[in-house]
Amino acid sequence: MGFLRRDTEVSEPGLLPQILLETLASLDGESVILGPGEVPIFSTSGIESLGILRENRIQSPELLATVRFVRRTGSQQIGQIEIPRGPIGEGKHQFTFRVLPLVKDDLVLVLVSDESEAQRAHDARRDFVANISHELKTPIGALSLLSEAVLGAKDDPESVTKFATRMQSEAKRLTDLVQEIIHLSRVQDSDPLQLPEEVSISYVIGEAIEQCQISSESRGISVKYLEPNHVVVLGDRDQLIMAIHNLIENAINYSPENTKVSISTEIENQVVSILVADQGIGIPKNEQGRIFERFYRVDPARSRQTGGTGLGLSIVKHVAAKHGGEVTLWSVESVGSTFSIRLPIHSLTVGRE
Ligand code: ADP
Numbered sequence: 001m002g003f004l005r006r007d008t009e010v011s012e013p014g015l016l017p018q019i020l021l022e023t024l025a026s027l028d029g030e031s032v033i034l035g036p037g038e039v040p041i042f043s044t045s046g047i048e049s050l051g052i053l054r055e056n057r058i059q060s061p062e063l064l065a066t067v068r069f070v071r072r073t074g075s076q077q078i079g080q081i082e083i084p085r086g087p088i089g090e091g092k093h094q095f096t097f098r099v100l101p102l103v104k105d106d107l108v109l110v111l112v113s114d115e116s117e118a119q120r121a122h123d124a125r126r127d128f129v130a131n132i133s134h135e136l137k138t139p140i141g142a143l144s145l146l147s148e149a150v151l152g153a154k155d156d157p158e159s160v161t162k163f164a165t166r167m168q169s170e171a172k173r174l175t176d177l178v179q180e181i182i183h184l185s186r187v188q189d190s191d192p193l194q195l196p197e198e199v200s201i202s203y204v205i206g207e208a209i210e211q212c213q214i215s216s217e218s219r220g221i222s223v224k225y226l227e228p229n230h231v232v233v234l235g236d237r238d239q240l241i242m243a244i245h246n247l248i249e250n251a252i253n254y255s256p257e258n259t260k261v262s263i264s265t266e267i268e269n270q271v272v273s274i275l276v277a278d279q280g281i282g283i284p285k286n287e288q289g290r291i292f293e294r295f296y297r298v299d300p301a302r303s304r305q306t307g308g309t310g311l312g313l314s315i316v317k318h319v320a321a322k323h324g325g326e327v328t329l330w331s332v333e334s335v336g337s338t339f340s341i342r343l344p345i346h347s348l349t350v351g352r353e
Pocket residue numbers: 246250251254278280281282283291292295296297298299303307308309310311312313314337
């Protein structure tokens with residue numbers, strides 16, 4: 001909400017009724033009143049930071065044209081404009097505006113609301129639903145084909161066993177996918193810092209390693225936690241275990257057999273970094289920015305082979321962000337990767353796990 005900032009140049013006492021200014025200031029959006037020559041005589045404080053008004057002029061030619069049209073016709077107009085977020089990059093702010101003639105003194109009122117955030121949330125939801133539908137179609141389609149194959153081969157027990165085994169693995173893929181979708185949406189909807197628990201970092205690392213034991217043993221990969229410490233953070237214990245578990249599971253899945261995965265912690269400036277380092281295939285530089293996106297895989301065939309859902313890193317990113325932290329990545333192809341979850345420290349409890 002803006003507070004009143006009358007434009008110094010034109011402001012004539014009594015030109016605008018106080019009640020109108022107070023109403024505009026109490027609205028959620030921003031507003032500007034234009035006098036003759038489209039000179040602003042009043043605007044709320046946020047209008048400049050939105051980039052609509054600069055150097056006392058309306059910046060968008062589209063909006064100016066609408067204002068002139070409203071002056072000519074006396075009719076209200078509603079529209080949308082896009083204004084660049086900054087001097088570089090492709091980011092744009094999207095605004096909805098409403099332009100109204102004010103009967104008095106040739107004035108025109110422009111009301112502006114920022115639609116970018118609402119639009120972004122809407123787009124993200126729409127993309128997520130589209131992605132989920134696409135991801136679900138693959139195992140469901142496979143199950144349907146395999147069940148037909150089972151029916152067609154009912155007199156051949158060997159084929160039935162083969163198809164039924166594949167049905168089992170597709171059903172498992174479906175279950176894992178649904179489970180991960182639920183995990184991600186829970187993390188997205190939660191606020192682990194609202195009623196946080198004190199969580200010991202060495203405890204969550206220990207739990208995460210234990211959960212990965214079967215896959216690490218089956219691939220002959222040793223998972224070592226180097227030098228446990230006594231850092232405590234605030235948040236949701238299960239979410240933190242899940243995030244570290246996802247990183248260790250990936251480190252195992254994207255490494256050759258009989259290699260090492262090391263987990264360590266570093267403390268600096270009240271921030272703890274939990275590092276998960278592997279000697280695996282690494283991630284090409286040009287893919288490193290995208291792997292945290294939902295369902296993005298560098299090599300979809302390999303991810304499918306390891307039973308990946310494409311949601312693991314997205315969950316890690318959200319868990320870190322919800323805990324006031326971040327996730328960073330160092331990786332070189334054929335050398336290995338190190339993922340780091342960085343979290344604000346609550347306390348260092350010496351001598352207690
Ligand atoms: P997935 O279920 O496919 O593993 P993730 O979201 O966990 O999905 O990871 C996304 C992609 O990032 C993976 O498909 C893989 O290409 C890449 N990736 C993740 N972790 C590693 C790693 N430790 N080493 C190499 N590539 C990795």
